[in-house]
Amino acid sequence: MFWLAMKFVCPQNQLTGAIALASRAVAARPDRPALAGVLLVADLEAQTLALTGFNLEVGIHLTVAAAVKESGELVLPAKLFGDIVSRLPESDVTVTVREVTAVLACGSSRYEIQGLPAAEFEDLPVVDAQETLYLPVEKLLEGLRASLFAAATDETKQVLRGVRVTASAERLELAATDGHRLAVVEMALVEPGAEAPVAMANLEATIPVRTLRELERMLMPLPEVAVAVQCDRAQVTFASGDRRLTSRLLDGAYPNYRQLLPAQFEREVTLERKQLVAALERVAILADRKNNIVKLTIDAIAQEVKLSVEAPDLANGSETLTVQASGESIDIAFNVRYLLDGLKVMDAAEVQLRLNGAVQPAVLQPLGSTKMSYLIMPVQIRS
Amino acid sequence: MFWLAMKFVCPQNQLTGAIALASRAVAARPDRPALAGVLLVADLEAQTLALTGFNLEVGIHLTVAAAVKESGELVLPAKLFGDIVSRLPESDVTVTVREVTAVLACGSSRYEIQGLPAAEFEDLPVVDAQETLYLPVEKLLEGLRASLFAAATDETKQVLRGVRVTASAERLELAATDGHRLAVVEMALVEPGAEAPVAMANLEATIPVRTLRELERMLMPLPEVAVAVQCDRAQVTFASGDRRLTSRLLDGAYPNYRQLLPAQFEREVTLERKQLVAALERVAILADRKNNIVKLTIDAIAQEVKLSVEAPDLANGSETLTVQASGESIDIAFNVRYLLDGLKVMDAAEVQLRLNGAVQPAVLQPLGSTKMSYLIMPVQIRS
Incomplete structure (x- = not known):
């Protein structure tokens, strides 16, 4: 059997970034050594180095410019290769491969890493599509x-x-x-x-x-x-x-x-998002120690929403927010983490909470350009 | 039994910092509730709030200025109290205590926390010293x-x-x-x-x-x-x-x-500290996967030190540093982590490694104002 030699030179920071990206698709605990590796393919003609990581589910392939002296391919252990290259001085790294040993040279640093032949690397699946x-x-x-x-x-x-x-x-x-x-x-x-x-x-x-x-x-x-x-x-x-x-x-x-999203709502409450997130994060401190439930007391007369959490024998807390509310007043409860998860990804200044009854699905929507609907089920509360 | 009431007002950021500091001496998993608490003592006359945390080993006591309306004392659960106060808006926090319940009010936020009487808090030990x-x-x-x-x-x-x-x-x-x-x-x-x-x-x-x-x-x-x-x-x-x-x-x-520090040395090597740390951190990637041992080949003729690590079947690496070396050439090995621990706390530009034989204690010293001696035992290597 005959292994091609390989030799290339690549700036340390560029090589570090490329290994890090390909390594994201390398299995953490693979059942055979080649799956713990990143495949390197140096192309003399194109003057490129291609790196591939593949954990049999997700594969990442990328190409970077490199001064390639000899074409070749080799699988190197991703973690060790990345750890060493990322700590080398910010200078050119020369990688020379003979058989399955890669020699990394950079300044007065010299590392020899044992690799595996490229043939042992699992090929990325080919997508059978005509159109893009x-x-x-x-x-x-x-x-x-x-x-x-x-x-x-x-x-x-x-x-x-x-x-x-x-x-x-x-x-x-x-x-x-x-x-x-x-x-x-x-x-x-x-x-x-x-x-x-x-x-x-x-x-x-x-x-x-x-x-x-x-x-x-x-x-x-x-x-x-x-x-x-x-x-x-x-x-x-x-x-x-x-x-x-x-x-x-x-x-x-x-x-x-689609069929889960209600077509109509009896109540709508418009809230300032950041203020709501801050208030929910405070009551969540208590809710997290109980059952995660926050009660919303929507007062359409006073145009207020009171958020409250009770953790008997420990503490209870409430936050009062001024809002615009249409429809009748209502008490309704939610998992505070579900509310926060949705509110945090919305980047609108204001959000709308759209409700029917206290046990029917509610929908949160940002008031802005992104059309997003976030449906959450209320939690039943004993009154 | 009669509990004094207590009432004070303190800026949120100041109270947050004070609770965080006192909480550092609060036990993580205490065997009784009062040990999970921070003791608050409000002093009307001095217009101060004192906070104490004590895990029976270490105690932290601090005093902050507060607008005290009524003197009093109470133990509050440190984690919960700190979590809530740290998330309140940056404004004045009013704390009102009746019996053992503390009510925190800040803007439209209102929290009631159950506390414990101060009598249940373990007193800090008194140091019996005449002089300071x-x-x-x-x-x-x-x-x-x-x-x-x-x-x-x-x-x-x-x-x-x-x-x-x-x-x-x-x-x-x-x-x-x-x-x-x-x-x-x-x-x-x-x-x-x-x-x-x-x-x-x-x-x-x-x-x-x-x-x-x-x-x-x-x-x-x-x-x-x-x-x-x-x-x-x-x-x-x-x-x-x-x-x-x-x-x-x-x-x-x-x-x-004192008696462990050698009085004389046969060899002295002066090294650039940052360069040495960077090189050791690279060889440590390999050493960590083996036995942590790095070999130093000190060449007094070439005025070089070569750091090398071998991890057979995996990789090996070396770093070459230009140094000033006196005495004869020698091979000596150390635990790379011990070397790094000491070198990292020295803030001198240059350090001196002082040696006798390959199995006798070595001393690292920063070349600078701080007089520090860091003694490490070499690891025996088979040649």
């Missing part, structure tokens, strides 16, 4: 921020551990629920009156939360305005700039969440 | 920084879990060891040639590391230049500004550490 959908990065990030938090974290919750993404060239919709609350974000991708773009692929898939968190991290620092999405029945890829994220999809029918 | 020693805060902090890290953390190590403090008006000496390494700091408190201050008490005691870490935290933000120390056979108090720290002492004979 281009999504604006800014809108996608905004939508992810407003939906991801509501998905289930419990491993047993199947499709609920994903976000339902429905997208076309004109429209992006994201929905997430853990069975207790539901966040739905709707976004127009075409300015009203503007010409619709050339027909592109549609997307309708349930994408794992973990994948989408990596997508946020991958897109956030990029200057690119669009991300290219390709999807088949089992896999999705997101490509932007020199980076590509591949992930399996969640299988199974996603709940028909 | 005044130590300069800056020197004391410098000495603590250079010694505390070397003390034992293992609960079974008795007196080694403390720092041996020997102080007079003229001189401060701190020593700490965990049996594997020893740090000794010596400081003159009087400028050479200056008149010695009026005779004061001497201090010779073994003070628990935990106490001294709290002392650092207490003194660091204060503008005061001196701390007053009082000590008897069992207890010590440090008082500065409005703050007082009380602690029990560690009992038992402290090792005669």
Whole structure:
């Protein structure tokens, strides 16, 4: 058997960033050594170094410019390789590979790391798609921020551990629920009156939360305005700039969440968001020590909402907020953490709480450009 | 039984800071409720609020200015009280106590917390001392920084879990060891040639590391230049500004550490400290995965030190530093963590490594104003 040699030179900070990004898709406790590695492929002709991490669910592939002297490929243990490179002086790092040993040289530092042949690295799955959908990065990030938090974290919750993404060239919709609350974000991708773009692929898939968190991290620092999405029945890829994220999809029918959102409301309360968050965070100190329940006493006459929590034998507390309230006065209770989770991702100055009865679903909406509906179920209280 | 009422007003940020400081001496898992509390004493005449936390080992007492309307005292659960006050708006907090219930009012927030009568709070021990020693805060902090890290953390190590403090008006000496390494700091408190201050008490005691870490935290933000120390056979108090720290002492004979420091050395190596730390941190990545051992190959001819670590089947690495070395060349090995611990607290640009043979104690010293000796035992290496 004959291993190609490999040699490249790359600035320390660039190599550090690239290893860190690829390592995000490397398994923490893999069942074979190659899965703990990052695949390096140096291309003499293109003068690039490609790095890949793949934990069999999510794969991250990226390319950086490098002064390549000899093409080649090798798998290096991701953690050790990253730890060493990240602590080297800010200077050029020369990596020379012979057989499966990589020698890192930088200033008067010299490290030899044992690697594995590239053949042992699991190939990233290929997505079988003819068409590509281009999504604006800014809108996608905004939508992810407003939906991801509501998905289930419990491993047993199947499709609920994903976000339902429905997208076309004109429209992006994201929905997430853990069975207790539901966040739905709707976004127009075409300015009203503007010409619709050339027909592109549609997307309708349930994408794992973990994948989408990596997508946020991958897109956030990029200057690119669009991300290219390709999807088949089992896999999705997101490509932007020199980076590509591949992930399996969640299988199974996603709940028909549209029918859960009430069409009409008997009561509406408009609240100043930051003030509400601060007040809820204070009563949450007590609620966290009991059952997480905060009671809202909505007084439509006084135009006030009183938030109160009782933890008998320990403490009780209340916060009074001035609001605009329509409809009749009502007492209603919620899980304070669910309220806070939703309020924190809204970036509007004001929010609207829309209610029917004390045991019927309520909806929180930011008053602003993002069209987001956050449905939460009240908790029954004994009066 | 009759409880005095209590009422005071205090700015939120001031009260938050005071509770946080007193809470540092409140037990995390106390075996009775009063030990989880902070004692509040409001004094109408002095217009002050005193706060005390005491976990039966370390006690912290401090006084803040407050608009006191009625004198009184009460124990409140430290964590809950602190959590609530720290999240209140930055405004005046009014605390009103009736029986054992404290009502906190701030803006439109209102919290009632159940407390305990002050009688249930354990009194801080009184130190039986006639004389007071005044130590300069800056020197004391410098000495603590250079010694505390070397003390034992293992609960079974008795007196080694403390720092041996020997102080007079003229001189401060701190020593700490965990049996594997020893740090000794010596400081003159009087400028050479200056008149010695009026005779004061001497201090010779073994003070628990935990106490001294709290002392650092207490003194660091204060503008005061001196701390007053009082000590008897069992207890010590440090008082500065409005703050007082009380602690029990560690009992038992402290090792005669002076005799451990070699009087003469056959070899001396002068190294640039930051460069050495950076190089050691890199080889430590490999050493941490093996046995923590780094080998130093001191080449007196080439005036170089090579740091090397071997982790067979995984990686090996080396760093080469240009140094000034006197004496013969030698190979010597150390625990890399011990080297780093000592080097990190030295703030000199250069350090000196003073050696005899490869299995005899070595001493690291910063080249600068602080007189510190850091003794470490080499690790035997097979050649």
